[in-house]
Amino acid sequence: MPHLTVRVLEPQLQGNESALIAALTDAVVEVYGEWARDVAVIHLDGVPAGRWGRQGKPVEEVAPAILFGIREAAFARPDSGELMARLVRTVTDAVAGVLGAHLRDTVTIELVATPAGRTAVGGVIVDG
Template identity: 85%
Template sequence: MPHLTARVLESQLQGNESALIAALTEAVVDVYGEWARDVAVIHLDGVPAGRWGLRGKPVDEAPPAITFGIREAAFTRPDSGELVAKLVQTVTDAVADVLGAHLRDTITVELVATPAGRTAIGGVIVDS
């Protein structure tokens, strides 16, 4: 189940929530296929101005930061290089398309690998 968390300044996010959820879901579907639409989970964290810090100081402007939880097995596939590149590109494009192309070069995407057996749903470990 793909999980994406987008941390965005509240001022950038406000009014763009539905469009960003839709765009990030489409990015997941573009990479994994239509089956992923029903299991993609998108979290939007709006950060108030002054609560984002860079270089040791709070800032009123910051680039969006995306964390994409992905199964560790994705990095061991024969096509893992292509998969990772496509994930990063489609997610970056989705965010830039919704929040503005001027942000493209500053958007960060972090792929976080989850080993098999380290995800649980309803208190039960999911091995697949």
């Protein structure tokens, strides 16, 4: 299951929630295929104004920081380099399409590997 946690300043997020969720889900589907639509999980964390800082000062606008949980096995695939590049590209495009192209060059994405047997749904470990 692809899991994306998106941290973004609350004023930038307000009114864009549905569009951002849809765009990020579509980005995941573009890479993984239509089957991923039903299992992609998007969390939007709005950070209140004044609580995100850069260079020692609070900022009024900043590109989102995205944590993308992906199965560890994806990193071992022969095409993993291209797969990761496509994920990063499509997710960045989705964010820029909703929140503004001016943020594209500063969107950060961290791909986090989840080993098999370390994800659970409904109290049951999902293996596979």
